[in-house]
Amino acid sequence: MLIRFNKPYGVLSQFTPEGRWRGLKDHIDLPGVYVAGRLDADNEGMLLLTDNGPLQAHIADPRFKMEKTYLVQVEGMVTQAALNQLSRGVTLNDGPTLPARASAVQPTADLWPRTPPIRERHNIPTSWLELVIREGRNRQVRRMTATVGLPTLRLIRTVVGPYTLDGLPTGTWQQI
Structure with a gap:
């Protein structure tokens, strides 16, 4: 499974909130999916999540230069x-x-x-x-x-x- 998420400002690239930042759980309630690459809380836009480990590595790993x-x-x-x-x-x-x-x-x-x-x-x-x-x-x-x-x-x-x-x-x- 691959999910595209339009991450709003103020949301972390993790499911649990931290300090003043909200977590992904406020927007995505799917078990077993993980973020493929980060996007800082003060940035917005495309965040990919997947339940496929090799796909997650391919998207996030700088060696693949996506x-x-x-x-x-x-x-x-x-x-x-x-x-x-x-x-x-x-x-x-x-x-x-x-x-x-x-x-x-x-x-x-x-x-x-x-x-x-x-x-x-x-x-x-x-x-x-x-x-x-x-x-x-x-x-x-x-x-x-x-x-x-x-x-x-x-x-x-x-x-x-x-x-x-x-x-x-x-x-x-x-x-x-």
Whole structure:
């Protein structure tokens, strides 16, 4: 069994809640399924769960370099120079990243509002980019955008490998 879940902000990639963060059990009541890859509580979007150990390892293990696509709202305006840096790969404190595919985008009309909303500063604009990576380091996308001078305000994983969020409202899941 493979499940795609559109994880809301504030939900951990585990079934038990911890501190101020909710757990998956608030949304998914299926015994025997486990998360295939993580998505931090302050990030939203595609989370896959399965009851198949080899499939879980294939999705989560960085050796398989499964592509993940992120829609990222950043503080500041996305520039071609920043996109070029991200596309070549950037150096983080734990070493260089692999090259990414990066492009400036506009969010789709069906993008759900985040609860709570992001912080906004009236004198600092925000913009969006799409970033496709094949790694999964801790908070990698946030660190990559910060390295190019664009701090992340909102991070939504939209695709993992061949699986997308298409037609899946936030907080809901569907068996694939």
